Amino acid sequence: MNTEQRRLQEIQEQNIPWKKWGPYLSERQWGTVREDYSHDGQAWDYFSHDQARSRAYRWGEDGLGGISDDHQLLCFAIALWNGQDPILKERLFGLTGTEGNHGEDVKEYYFYLDNIPTHAYMKFLYKYPQHSFPYSHLVTENAHRGREGMEFELLDTGIFSENRYFDVCVEYAKASPEDILIKITVDNRGSEEATLHVLPTLWFRNTWSWKGGVEKPKLEQVSSTNDFRKIVAYHPQLGDYCLYSQGNTCVLFTDNETNLDRLFHVPNEGEYVKDGINNYVVNRQKEAVNPHKIGTKAAPHYFMDLVGGSRKVIQLRLAKNRDIAQPFGEEFERIFNTRQREANEFYDQLAPQSLTVEQRAIQRQAFAGLLWNKQYYSYNVAQWLKGDETMPYPAPERELIRNGQWIHLDSNDIISMPDKWEYPWFAAWDLAFHCIPLALIDPDLAKHQLDLMTREWYMHPNGQIPAYEWNFNDVNPPVQAWATWRVYKIEKKYSGKGDRIFLERVFQKLLLNFTWWVNRKDTEGKNVFEGGFLGLDNIGVFDRSAQLPTGGHLEQADSTSWMAMYCLNMLAIALELARENPVYEDMATKFFEHFLYIADALNHIGPDKTQLWDNEEGFFFDVLNLPNGERIPLKIRSMVGLIPLFAITTLEPDLLEQFPRFKARLEWFIRHRPDLKRNVACMETSGEKARRMLALCYATRDRLVPEDKLRRILNQLLDENEFLSPYGIRSLSRYHQDHPYSFWVGDEEYRVSYEPAESTSALFGGNSNWRGPIWLPLNFLIIEALQQFHHYLGDQFQVECPTASGQWMNLWQVSQDLSQRLLRLFLNDPSGCRPVFGGNNKFQYDPQWHNSLLFYEYFHGDNGAGIGASHQTGWTGLIAKLIQQIGEYRG
Incomplete structure (x- = not known):
């Protein structure tokens, strides 16, 4: 144990205020x-x-x-x-x-x-x-x-x-x-x-x-x-x-x-x-x-x-x-x-010994940015709305503008911020990503941050987690369960012991949040979710936080997939808790069943309905439901169609043997509900080391199976003319550069084109762009999903990477290739330039600037230049975790 680790231990065991x-x-x-x-x-x-x-x-x-x-x-x-x-x-x-x-x-x-x-x-x-x-x-x-x-x-x-x-x-x-x-x-x-x-x-x-x-x-x-x-x-x-x-x-x-x-x-x-x-x-x-x-x-x-x-x-x-x-x-x-x-x-x-000096320096500055972006955050909404006794009374209409329904929120905490200039306020889904690299250096901080968002002075009594200061009512992807499970596993890996009290405390509160999602975001009660904003800003043809210009509602492939992922994360946590408390076995069964119904809805709504999976295109799309009952798929090749990859988990055979009631329920569905397991989850066939897999994207080891959703999605994901950039996965396929998507409402055109840099759209202030650039958080989730698929499918399942290159890789190798592409954003290329600095000569060639890194909000989809907020170490700090994984894999 080094000196800094001893100081962290002194905080926990002796309450010595090193972080005061x-x-x-x-x-x-x-x-x-x-x-x-x-x-x-x-x-x-x-x-x-x-x-x-x-x-x-x-x-x-x-x-x-x-x-x-x-x-x-x-x-x-x-x-x-x-x-x-x-x-x-x-x-x-x-x-x-x-x-x-x-x-x-x-x-x-x-x-x-x-x-x-x-x-x-x-x-x-x-x-x-x-x-x-x-x-x-x-x-x-x-x-x-x-x-x-x-x-x-x-x-x-x-x-x-x-x-x-x-x-x-x-x-x-x-x-x-x-x-x-x-x-x-x-x-x-x-x-x-x-x-x-x-x-x-x-x-x-x-x-x-x-x-x-x-x-x-x-x-x-x-x-x-x-x-x-x-x-x-x-x-x-x-x-x-x-x-x-x-x-x-x-x-x-x-x-x-x-x-x-x-x-x-x-x-x-x-x-x-x-x-x-x-x-x-x-x-x-x-x-x-x-x-x-x-x-x-x-x-x-x-x-x-x-x-x-x-x-x-x-x-x-x-x-x-x-x-x-x-x-x-x-x-x-x-x-x-x-x-x-x-x-x-x-x-x-x-840092793993196999890392180079340059890789260590990048990782260390990413950690530094994460730690510098901790901020004291005070905001008593009730007091803010009412005003102070010594000040002029604020205008009453403020209650109707924002956050009027959050009078319970009373923050007085140190919180990890996305960026203390452009985003000097907590954002709940950003925060979940911050906690992954933070868990490597300060697991107690990471756990505290996740726990904080579920405490009664943040979480709404109805179970909603506040989104971000500009609108606590907005809806962000429900990634808290995923982050909680990952932080638990990371700490357990490096310390040898997982914090079950933390895991159980957050799980109990997330049950409320899961119920809020089910009750509020499934309009027709058929396990297809709308979700609204979902943090992807301007990725769609419409503003998904506003009323649709057509009327009706959207059935969102990404929102539904996030909920499927949520089910599997809660399932994994419940099974872990069931090792010591059998009550959680029944809860795991509940989340297993809920996942199956969501997965079935995403893949197969019915013979007379347009489903979210488009078999002709081999991709998932949002579907617009018009007031007259017409359903129109919005065929935009975007991150929306890749998010179904995230809903995957594998079950070890010894785990199933440990929980006979859960295993019996799983096998009952295999025997009696073939309609739910078809093209939904490979529950019956055992994979590597007899593992079982639950996933939205059906996959087999046979390259000739046409129903293999995973292969069809990966064919586009790994195509350099579509999603695959030299520096990671683009948020929108480059296919739309020459084939923009248009939707007409009367005489007004709504249009989505591939824009590798800044967006020309005015949505969300015009500074957020999911129409081409590379974003670290969803790239990170893609990498994790591919590793999970490899965990089940093994080395026999291979795909061309890049597509049509003749170079075949298993999915672990693909995940490593993507990690290296993301790391390439910050590394010096053969000419001594860092892609992140783009055409900025001062940063590229001046030694007083070149090694001072900036961790941008997102990156140019073609050349890797940093764009958006320049100090968004919050979630771009995920590069530190990827570097750690690269080093450990080499080692």
Whole structure:
């Protein structure tokens, strides 16, 4: 057991609070639903980036490379000023959902370089231009560009030409759980001298302005020497902390209070306000900071002139101990060196020996991004709807805009976020994918995240799991059971023991959620599900969250398949729990039967009906049910038709012998209900090592069987002219590049074409694209499904990969080929370029940029370039798990 693993053990066994402090600040609190008190729900417009420096947040805080305690009472982050900008750089800038030509988009370059589960060591890098930041240029130029055009990025402005920028690296090392050493390293990457102001900022989240009688905390400079300054933070709940800042620099104080005068043209309630330090440094308003050295926001002010190519280092220390006589010096460096060594040891022991140095570096940065994207999330919906007693009463129509049915939701937790700038709020199905790689490094965190979404302060009393902040009512794929089962298995594999209490607790709550799905999303009671949004945004010809322009309803192949997968995941969990509690055997039987009925509905509705499986095309399609009873298959070759692959599980022969009642029920169906097992699940024939298989896609080892759904789907999946890209599986077949799908409603055309990059559709803000690009999460599920099929079919079942190549592979080999294609996104190709960086020469050829990776939301379907949110390590972090699997397979 290495040192980091011992710290994780100390948390569990001794309640030592190693995780009390972490990277829990958001990258963006402005423009969120939580901060929106408007009458029309236009969150981006209600609280803007321009307001953020002057307006106190209600529910959370943001900062640059920052940390906070786990209730975000006290926060620390850096602020910068290059002497040219109109404002301090205190937070990341980006375009709102209405400003970007493809939706919201961060316009900064920052990187999560390292982190470990207890956050005993963390490293963050920000690239800050030396010339005035082009805020307005980015907004106006992107406004000129339509959805067909490329996004206008910060590098496109030329502001980084001749390397006129600073690398600002922030590192944290914990001497103890509440003694945090901070090192800020500034490099002038240009050739000329440049000036930089660095303001490491400590502040309290404003918890006192919203309700009367709340005690206000205080920051105060208590002493100073030639070697350091000392600020004491007094808080009635958190206790006292002390920030030591190296050197005899001046410390600036103000209050984290809204500047009412600037924003609303009414008198301020106090003399010092949130943007006081900004106004002092940038606008030279000497009266903007408190000369008495007290407040609720403070920053030592470091001014440095750096000659070209030079470096300067600033040291700080945030500690519970107010009496550290020598906060810096040899001990400071020793602790940093020790924590860096321990981080290396932690990841070296985790990574399989067969991995290359480059593969290890990619995996480590993916883990770092996952850990940096943990965020304190506070949102009391009832309080938010009602408003605060000291504030103006919000417009009552807000209850009708969003989340009015979720008044029970009261979050006050650390949650894994998809991306703390573009998606700084939990998304339930994204979160399920985050937990898979997290289980490799911190299984307790992964388990807690899955458990959290099923607790009574999140899950609706009716059993619905909240989707995401913009609309908790939306419907995402029900992947929680799959993630719960996988996290359980991963921990059991690496620790030798599975957490059955966790498994049972979540299973019990998922029973409620499963019932909600069955009761709410099967309109005609025939086990065919609609589902609506399902997280695939604009994949269909219609907006599946809105009323259909034709009337009627959709029978969705993907929604129905997700439910079949849900049944099999719950079946697997129930059988595992039945090993110690026989009650769960009956529940396993129930899910087995439910799966059969769903599978039959997906494959065979009846002789007079159009089924979701199209035998002529060899693919699954959605079916549109019109009000007059007509049923029209929507023949779009998309991920919708591949999701049926995910519904598969295998049953070991010893498991069946252990549960005779379950086995008897299975055999009864084989004998008495041949209509349900036909082309549905290979329950009767035993496969490798006498295993049984339950699956939606029928498969045999005989290549000549025409009913073999698996082969027919794989024929398209592995076709390079359809789904198979050099970098993974596309979300839409490239067939639709030359054969777009059109559906006419009166004189209006609804159209789906293959778009390998950004979508031209305006659905869901226009920044989500399932019409061609490659998405890691569903690629990951395809890989897992192929491995499950191989588990049953063995090496004898082979397919051409790629289709028509003459190269035959078993399904395990196909899964490895897909994994390698996905890994190729991040690896250097023979020319030394990484596909993820596309045509960006700065990232491709500059050594100061090339090895700082970005884990994008999705990837170009033809060339692998990263698209969408640039820090979506949330689910793109799945690459870390695939790398682990590749290394273990080689080993």
